[in-house]
Amino acid sequence: MSEINIGLGNNDTKTRREAETDFVAFWAKQAKNLSWFSNWEKTLDWHPPFARWFMGGTINASYNTLDVHQQNKANKPSILWEGENGESQILTYKDMWIQVQKFANSLKSLGVKKGDRVTIYLPMIPELPISMLACARIGATHTVIFSGFSAASIKDRINDSKSRIVITSDGGYRRGNIIHLKEIIDESIKDLDFVQNVIVVERTKNKIHLSSKDILWNELMHNVSDTCPAEPLDSNHPLYILYTSGTTGKPKGVLHGTGGYLTHLHSTFKWAFDIKDSDVFFCTADIGWVTGHSYVVYGPLLHGATLVMYEGAPDFPDESRMWQIIQKYKVTIFYTTPTALRMLMKFGDDIPNSFDLLSLRLLGSVGEPINPEVWKWYFKIIGKEKCPIIDTWWQTETGGLMISALPGLETIPLKPGSGTRPIPGVIIAIVDEVGNDVPPNTKGYLVIRNPWPGMLLTLWGDDQKYRDVYWSKYPNSYYAGDYALQDADGYFWLLGRTDDVLKVSGHRIGTAELESCIVSHHNVAESAVCGIPDVIKGEAIIAFVVLKQSVTSNNMDKELLQKIRDDIGAIATPKQIYFVTKLPKTRSGKIMRRLLKAIANGETIGDVTTLEDGAAVTEIQSAFKELQKSIQKKSDLT
Numbered sequence: 001m002s003e004i005n006i007g008l009g010n011n012d013t014k015t016r017r018e019a020e021t022d023f024v025a026f027w028a029k030q031a032k033n034l035s036w037f038s039n040w041e042k043t044l045d046w047h048p049p050f051a052r053w054f055m056g057g058t059i060n061a062s063y064n065t066l067d068v069h070q071q072n073k074a075n076k077p078s079i080l081w082e083g084e085n086g087e088s089q090i091l092t093y094k095d096m097w098i099q100v101q102k103f104a105n106s107l108k109s110l111g112v113k114k115g116d117r118v119t120i121y122l123p124m125i126p127e128l129p130i131s132m133l134a135c136a137r138i139g140a141t142h143t144v145i146f147s148g149f150s151a152a153s154i155k156d157r158i159n160d161s162k163s164r165i166v167i168t169s170d171g172g173y174r175r176g177n178i179i180h181l182k183e184i185i186d187e188s189i190k191d192l193d194f195v196q197n198v199i200v201v202e203r204t205k206n207k208i209h210l211s212s213k214d215i216l217w218n219e220l221m222h223n224v225s226d227t228c229p230a231e232p233l234d235s236n237h238p239l240y241i242l243y244t245s246g247t248t249g250k251p252k253g254v255l256h257g258t259g260g261y262l263t264h265l266h267s268t269f270k271w272a273f274d275i276k277d278s279d280v281f282f283c284t285a286d287i288g289w290v291t292g293h294s295y296v297v298y299g300p301l302l303h304g305a306t307l308v309m310y311e312g313a314p315d316f317p318d319e320s321r322m323w324q325i326i327q328k329y330k331v332t333i334f335y336t337t338p339t340a341l342r343m344l345m346k347f348g349d350d351i352p353n354s355f356d357l358l359s360l361r362l363l364g365s366v367g368e369p370i371n372p373e374v375w376k377w378y379f380k381i382i383g384k385e386k387c388p389i390i391d392t393w394w395q396t397e398t399g400g401l402m403i404s405a406l407p408g409l410e411t412i413p414l415k416p417g418s419g420t421r422p423i424p425g426v427i428i429a430i431v432d433e434v435g436n437d438v439p440p441n442t443k444g445y446l447v448i449r450n451p452w453p454g455m456l457l458t459l460w461g462d463d464q465k466y467r468d469v470y471w472s473k474y475p476n477s478y479y480a481g482d483y484a485l486q487d488a489d490g491y492f493w494l495l496g497r498t499d500d501v502l503k504v505s506g507h508r509i510g511t512a513e514l515e516s517c518i519v520s521h522h523n524v525a526e527s528a529v530c531g532i533p534d535v536i537k538g539e540a541i542i543a544f545v546v547l548k549q550s551v552t553s554n555n556m557d558k559e560l561l562q563k564i565r566d567d568i569g570a571i572a573t574p575k576q577i578y579f580v581t582k583l584p585k586t587r588s589g590k591i592m593r594r595l596l597k598a599i600a601n602g603e604t605i606g607d608v609t610t611l612e613d614g615a616a617v618t619e620i621q622s623a624f625k626e627l628q629k630s631i632q633k634k635s636d637l638t
Contacts, residue, residue, distance in 0.1 A: 010274065012409050019424035026425050027053070027453050031263040034059060034302075035068050037232040040259070044451065049471035049478075050458065051451035053260030054235040061239055061258055062104075062137035063230035065301035066097040073304045080280070080329050081126050084173040084312025091126055093304065096133070099126075101228040103134040106220045110197050112165055114139030114231060117241065119163035121145045121154060121185055123172025124311040127201045127217065128287050129297045131167050136239060136258075139231045143241040143253075146288025147172055147179065151187035152567040153251075157243050158188060160253055161460065164196040167217075171204035175316045182208045235259030241460045242290055244396045244508055251513065252469070253460030254290075254396050261399050262302065264454025268401040268423055269299035272390050273333050273362060274408030280359075282308040282326065283335040289507065290396040291366050295335060299400070314340050319347040323355040334382070335364035339505040341374050343536050349381050357382060362407060364390045367506025368538050369494045375416035393419040393494050395480065396508075397470065399454025402426055403492050418491040426452045430486050435474045440488045443495060448478040502531040503539050509572050517567045518543060518560055523551045528583050529574065530596040540575040542600060546583060553579040 019026040028043040031054055040057030069076070074094040081089040091099070112118060118140050122128040128144070135142040143161050145154055158166065168185045171178040182200055186209065189195045200208070201217040210216075236257045243251040269275060281300050285291035300307045308329050314322050314336075322344065326334060344352070363383050370378075370391050379389055393403040403419040405412060412420060422428040429437055430444040438444040455478070459466040473479040483495040502509045511529050518527040526546040534540035545560065547553060557577045564572055584595045597603070599621050 010407065010409055011411055015409055016424050023425045023427070023450055027263060030267045030425075031057075031259065031453070033266050034064055034259075034262055036259075040235060046451050048476045049467055050463075051260075051455055052236045052457075053257070053263070053451075053453045057235040057259055058232040059235055059259045059262065060137065060230040060233055061262055061298065062100060062133045064262060065133060065298060066093060066100060067230060069093045069304040070097060076304065077306045078301060078304075079126055079129070080306065080308045082308065082310045082325055082328075083125075084176075084310075084316060089126060096130065096301075098226045099130050100133045100137060102221050102224050102226045103130055104137040104228040105224045105226075106199075107134055107140065107165065108138060108228070109220075109224070110165060110215075112138065112140050114233070115238075116140045116165070117143055117161040117163040119143050119145060119154075119158050119161060119166045121147060121149075121166065121168045121181060122201065123147050123169060123174075123179070123181070123203060124286060124309060125169070125172075125201065125203055126309070127167075127169070129301075129309075132240070132287075132293075132297055133301075137228060137230050139233050139237060141238045141240060143243070144288055144293070145243070146286055146569075146571075147181060148288075148571050149569045150566050151184050153569055154184065154188040155192065156251065157253075158192060158195065160243075160251075161241055162194060164194055165199065166195060166197070167199045167201070169201035169203040170208045171206050173204065173312055175313050178204045178206055180206070180208075186211075233258055236457065238457065240293065242293065242396055244290075251510070252465065253462075255457045255460045256399055256454075257457050260453035260455070262298065264400040264452065265294055265299040266302045267425075268404070268454075269295065269303060271406040271409040271423065272392065272401055272404050273335075273364070275300075275303050275305055275333075277304070279332045280306050280308060280329050281333045281335070282310075282329070282331040283364075284310065284314060284322070284337070284340060285335075285366070290399075291335075294400050295366075315343060315347075319344065320351050320355065323352045323357060326357055326360065327355045330359040332359055333362045333364070334360055335366060337367040337506045338365055338370040338374055339367065339536060339538055341365070341370070341378055342538075345374060345377050346536070352381055358384065360384075360387050362390070363387045364392060366392050366394075368503055369393075369419075369496075370417065372416040379416070389414060389416075391417070391419045393482075393492070397456045398448075398452070399456065402448070402452075403428065403494075415491055418487070418493050420491050422492070426450065428492065429477075430484055430492075431474065431477075435477070438485075441485055443483055443485050445473075445498060446480045446482045446484040446492075446494075447474055448480065449476075502529070502541055504531075504534075504541060504571065505537045507571055509541070509568075514541070514543070514564065514568065514572055514574075517564055517572075518545060520567075521560060521563055523548055523556065524560070525549075526583055528596055530600050532575070532600045534575070541572070543574045543577045544580050544583060544596065545577055546581060547579060 024044050037058040040054035042055040045052040045055050075092050077090050078093045078096050079091045118135050120131050132142050145157055168181050170182050171180050198214045200214055239256050239258045241253045241255050243253050283296045287296055388407045390405045392401050394401045403422050405420040427449040429447055431447055432438050432444050470478050481498050483498055485493050514529050515527045525548045529543045531539040
């Protein structure tokens, strides 16, 4: 792959040298960029696999994102909010500071105290970051749920976190429609007696039912004091829980702390985005995902940056919406997903070329590997061949960027499709099945060999699963669950997941969670799902379903699709459901999902000596060929 030599002129080799010499001392130096109420006594307490950073230090995330800017940036825009329906709002750092303090006092008036959990289920409106920062201000742990999840998925998460307070809205706009969020919350908590109150933001003004538990946001905020000092919190105080799909049916509650997490974000946001006081930063991620937590809310606000926050779909009301926003707000840094770029790319070059995008100086990609063709389109058409592109790799669990070009730190050649090199202060390797380093350009497992400040503290309420999922495969090394290779120049190339987690439009969906949902239908005996390449989404879901005897498949696909939407959410909707009489299994009864993946992706099936019944493979191959024919037929018609 040809290299593109473009950077921003920085070349800070000293930072890399310091990190390589002593990563603990290096991160201690970075932490001093934050405002601490009291200094730490020990930089790292490492009892594998549990890391506690800046032991004894006290800090507050709300204070570091708002209070520290009141002297010099009080009147600077913090959030430029754009609603899907054309509304807009500008909130300065002083506006945010006042609103966060008022809402923090509102939460306290409901009895919320340090250590309590608060669930937030809101669309992309300013009340979402205000809620997060208000929780952080008083030491409550927030757990944000993406507003596309169903009542059943929300119930699982609220029940797991035992949140007594839920924050939602009457509705949210999505592609011109109103999503009835309050109704979804009502359904999710109807059996959860521990939920004390539901705070409701009036966004769409649609008619809603208010129970004795419900309190309108505006009424709660009326006449409340706008002064609420930030609570000094232990560095390892839980800042938030964010649920992510895994290889088991139950979502994992990833728990992040405060001091280490903020240190990681402050550093990586500066290094990767080379942030200037004049920048306008636009990350298209929903705050319901970790990218929104780290690089829509906490990262930019730590630096006093101006950020654009957009409520709706990237192609609504038409395919030019992203470019309209960039032109309107003179965005300088644009951070989005390969999924969005593939979608926007298919509409042609004329649409972006009709807008003034010359304000852009840096482009970023997140969520999944970006293929070289899309990278080059992004570079040429959107960046006009003058903007570096940072292709970033990280996870919900890592908290922040782990592999990325770092224009704010150094200039290196960019290779389309590669995330380049690890950030300073982390040691990443590619290993084989037994943990030995593999030669350059050899596919292997990506591992992280040292603790880092942004890493998760544990999984909420399940230390053992934390050990088992991330640290049991290789001693004292974090197992990321991704295939990758490192080329001869030390650049990393991500090659997809190693576990049974699908990545659809950058969102992780556990196969076990989806299969459990399908099998819970009274007419289903067995199910297995896998991913197939998708030009837009990166990966699309297909499901193979075995029905119970005497049950016909008439309308069953529609029933199952609706059930998946109801139980998990529209993001988990399979592209196709195929009904078969058997699934490929080992003689011990385990479904051989690698065969499904191989069939679905046109790969060599490989060893089948442990297969119980070869006829199952033949049947699934036949079903998938029918899928391919159907797709081709639709393509020919259009």
